Amino acid sequence: MICTWCPRNCGAERTETKRGGVCRQPSLPVAAKAMLHQWEEPCLVGEHGAGTVFFSGCNLRCCFCQNGPISQGEVGRPITAQRLREIFRELIAQGAACLDLVTPTHFTPVILEALGEDPWPVPVVWNCGGYEKPDTLRLLEGKVQVYLPDLKYALPGPAKRYSAAEDYFDWASQAILEMFRQTGPYQMENGLLTKGVLIRHLILPGELENTRRVIDWVAETFKPGDVLFSLMSQYTPQPGAAGNLARHVTKAEYRAAVQYMENCGITDGYTQERTSAREEYTPDFDLRGV
Incomplete structure (x- = not known):
């Protein structure tokens, strides 16, 4: 496979055994963990948790990534489409509220094969970094009910500097x-998100202007009831972090971001307590469940 699935368009040769491209992965999926995950937004977790599959590799190179061992390292186990489908069934049998596919883009063809043609009894969630090609997303129409993209940056400076x-x-x-075109306004049932787009934004220390521009775009693009917005404070400094990235988001920064969001009229969504910046958000990628 000559890979052009994401905006990198790196044209790397990726086969079942040969890794390549910015994602540094083969064509068959590599996964580091499958679990009932309690730390997604409440509308995805339900009673038992989101049925989360953490795929290895990523098309972004975020220097602050909390999942660095799998996104930029080589932690993970190769699996087939058949095994991935079995994992989906196992998670549902455990009571998963959804199938939560984390950083799946570079494995799109095999994930589509694993999902198959028949609907699943819980929503399929495409949990991605936001750096996606609309052409790739169009292949998912009808198979993905919930899109969970990051909107990390609205400014090119931090996007270049950090990712x-x-x-x-x-x-x-x-x-x-494109995600919103496919799903339309979000739909909830018994407190769970069954269809729609939930946009996440992680506030970075010292980058409030970037956060404001992200909020501006969401407020100007969508009306109330269209999408959900999650403003996250869980940034955690990673080993080797320097400058502003060596610290957590301050109380003043987070209060300013929340106030700006409210002033812009965004009321559908979630905010976090600053105490959310904890290690519990980063699972132990021990290959369990895969």
Whole structure:
């Protein structure tokens, strides 16, 4: 496979055994853990948790990634489409509220094979970094009920500095519009999200202007009832972090972001306590469940 699934368009050769591209992965899925995950937004967790599959590799190079061992390392176990389908069934049997596919983009063809043609009894969630190609997303129409994209940046400076993706917003904004075209306004049933788009934004220390521009775009693009928005404070400094990234988000920064969001009229969604910046958000990628 010559890979052009994401905006990198790196054209790397990726086979069942040969790793390549920015994601540094083969064509068959590599997964680091499958579990009932309690730390997603409440509308995805339900009584028992989101049925989460953590895929290895990523098309972004975020220097602050909390999942670094799998996103930029080589932790993970290769699996087939048949095994992935079995994992989906196992998670549902454990009471999963949804099938939560984390950083799945570079494995799109095999994930589509694993999902098959018949609907699943719980929503399928495409949990991604937002750096997506609309053409790739169109292949998912009808198979994914909930899109859970990050909107990390609205400014090219931090996008380039922290994720080596200066064009991030150009792609992410168009990707989110395609996601919304597919799902329409979000739908809830018994407190659970059954269809729609939930946009996440992680506040980075010292980057409030970027956060404001992200909020501006969401407020200007969507009306109340269209999408959910999750403003996250869980940034945790990673080993080797320098400058602003060596600290947590301050109380003043987070209060300012929440106030700005409210002033812009965004009321559908979630905010976090600053105490959410804890290690519990990062699972132990021990290959269990895969």
